[in-house]
Amino acid sequence: MLKFKNSAKNLIAVTRTTYSRYYSTLEPAEHAPGQEENEAWLTSLENSNFDENFYFKKISNEKPKEYQKTPYRFINEDTDTGIMNINLLINTQTIKSSPYSSLSARQRPKAESNFSDVRVLKLSSGNGGNGSISFFRDAGRSIGPPDGGDGGQGGSIYIQAIEGLTSLNKLKQSYRAGDGEKGQQRQLDGATGKDILINVPVGTIVKWIPDPLILKEQGKEVQDYIEYPVEARGETMEDYDPKFIQIRRDDYKVGEGWLFKDNDKTEEWHKDKEFFNTLNMKVSKYDEKIIKEEEVGDLFPLHGLDLSQPSPAPILLLKGGTGGLGNMHFLTNDVRNPRFCKKGRKHLQGHFLFELKLLADLGLVGLPNAGKSTLLRAISNARPRVGHWEFTTLQPTIGTISLGFDKDSFTVADIPGLIKGASQNKGMGIDFLRHVERSGGLVFVISLGNNDPVADFEVLLNEMGERVQNKNILVAATKADLENTQERFVKLKEFVEKQNGWKIIPVSAQNQENIENLILLMGECAGKL
Ligand SMILES: Nc1nc2c(ncn2[C@@H]2O[C@H](COP(=O)(O)OP(=O)(O)OP(=O)(O)O)[C@@H](O)[C@H]2O)c(=O)[nH]1
Structure with a gap:
């Protein structure tokens, strides 16, 4: 052919x-x-x-x-x-x-x-x-x-x-x-x-x-x-x-x-x-x-x-x-x-x-200036910005915390501070909460340097609303190194423990005091211990 x-x-x-x-x-x-x-x-x-x-x-x-x-x-x-x-x-x-709608142009x-x-x-x-x-x-x-x-x-x-x-x-x-x-x-x-x-x-x-x-x-x-x-x-x-x-x-x-x-x-x-x-x-x-x-x-x-x-x-x-x-x-x-x-x-x-929606095992929630970023620096490898003014944290940071070489590590997200009215979009609003939405646990960071830590905690709980449900909760009462914080801590402890038996721990992130114990409680809160 x-x-x-x-x-x-x-x-x-x-x-x-x-x-x-x-x-x-x-x-x-x-x-x-x-x-x-x-x-x-x-x-x-x-x-x-x-x-x-x-x-x-x-x-x-x-x-x-x-x-x-x-x-x-x-x-x-x-x-x-x-x-x-x-x-x-x-x-x-x-x-x-x-999420930035409420920020100043600067x-x-x-x-x-x-x-x-x-x-x-x-x-x-x-x-x-x-x-x-x-x-x-x-x-x-x-x-x-x-x-x-x-x-x-x-x-x-x-x-x-x-x-x-x-x-x-x-x-x-x-x-x-x-x-x-x-x-x-x-x-x-x-x-x-x-x-x-x-x-x-x-x-x-x-x-x-x-x-x-x-x-x-x-x-x-x-x-x-x-x-x-x-x-x-x-x-x-x-x-x-x-x-x-x-x-x-x-x-x-x-x-x-x-x-x-x-x-x-x-x-x-x-x-x-x-x-x-x-x-x-x-x-x-x-x-x-x-x-x-x-x-x-x-x-x-x-x-x-x-x-x-x-x-x-x-x-x-x-x-x-x-x-x-x-x-x-x-x-x-x-x-x-x-x-x-x-x-x-x-x-x-x-x-x-x-x-x-960042995925971290734990989310840090607190008022502006409460000391969240300092705490995250003290416990993890993360290096969030720390400042003396409010809203230093403009973006979420995630830190990884090791519980020892034979244990799982866990991650913690630091998000911008919440203020009264945040859920009505005041301050940085609550849009950032999307980053702690999927966390198994929340760590409330309350400054003992403020006059009325119980009132601060109540503000946070109000703004968080139903978001605290089904989550493990821990309260880190920070700046415990400051003068006259003993009495404030006792009042806060009483209030926290009334809430479904939540745990509370005093720490000083600045002086690295009680940080080891905080890490253990956080590991527990993250379900890793
Ligand atoms: N004395 C004392 N001061 C602290 C401690 N932790 C934080 N501070 C101070 O509190 C101020 C605020 O700390 P940050 O860690 O930036 O607070 P924040 O909650 O991350 O603040 P935002 O970014 O505004 O949400 C800084 O001046 C810190 O130096 C502490 O344990 N003891």
Whole structure:
């Protein structure tokens, strides 16, 4: 049999009588699928039985119709998507306002340049490259068999929580993965678009949110939406409790997405031809498969992705578009001269809210200037800022405390001081409490240098509200080295011990007094002893 190679040097000249004879006696270009292979592939598509249940189960409860106009839809099936572990679902937490909103302009840039725990990012994956329409050519022959390669896969956006990061401030405002390149002649597939991997600190929660600009136009606040992802849009329905958001690609439907080579023989011309319609019916099955895979793959947990552990591998957030098929796939018995290929599938785009909740075993809670940072310096390797003025601590610091070489160590988070009215956003507000929210225990740091430590403790308990529930509590009465603190300590001890038998210990962080005992009690509070 005569060989038709894709290199001119290897080409064996053939004399052809008719076009069809030419094709029936020649094999196509070296790696391009041949006519027989294409026929077999199209037949397999025709007979293929995609697990419709698998795909449609997830969207069967999709309601109501008008939501479908939006570029996203809610899905309420609680099924594993195959790319994301459902166990990662968490409850939505409230975000009220910028943690820095109440700071003076002088303080703000300092705080924001080093630390950021809430960010909104615009993310887009890449478009799939278009297929290519090309025919083998050489000097002796004006046109050969189709050899147009496939478009490259669009780049995807991945996220990975890694240890050693403590802030979201390095993230950019938007990320866009690369587009797949278009297919090339000689069966060359287009290059794959560049993926993007976003590294975040362990403890980051990622939530999908609608475009903040659109929300603004509608007079809605991103914050409201985050607090009640569905309710704030007035879209809650009885028995409708969506678990996923499906961000949709504004793209061609099954049987569409063809690109044609000739200006005069466009889609209209082809749609009149039986050979094209027959082929399109078969290729539609391929479209269906790709689109169904997108429906499943493009789901995101509505209540967010909680990266509370280092991610063993990057997690796919937004998948790039699939590359379009080149014309080499469409050479069949009926289609001798496929002057068409498929477009690449489009990218996905969405806005995501990144919220960092540092993960420490214990949280230090106290009024400004109570001595929290000094205490953390005394007991751990952390070096938080210490000052004589209030609100020295503008960003949370985490210290690690060792209980000895044969015991677990534990971590302690120092957060900015709370003041009366903090829950109404006074001082630094209470947004920083997100960083002690997931701690098993809280250590209240009360200064014995203040006149009425009991009243101080009451202020803190008021501001903390229900946040103290289900937590181990310890009170560190600090600055015990100061004069006349004995009597204050006795009163405070009495008050503390009345509260569910909580423990209290006097210390002087400055003079390193009673620190060993404090560490032991803290280890107990952290559940490590
Ligand atoms: N005498 C004495 N002074 C202390 C002790 N601990 C802290 N101080 C002083 O109290 C002041 C406040 O200490 P910080 O550790 O910055 O207090 P903070 O609670 O972290 O303050 P904010 O950052 O405002 O929340 C500093 O001047 C410290 O030197 C102590 O045990 N004894």
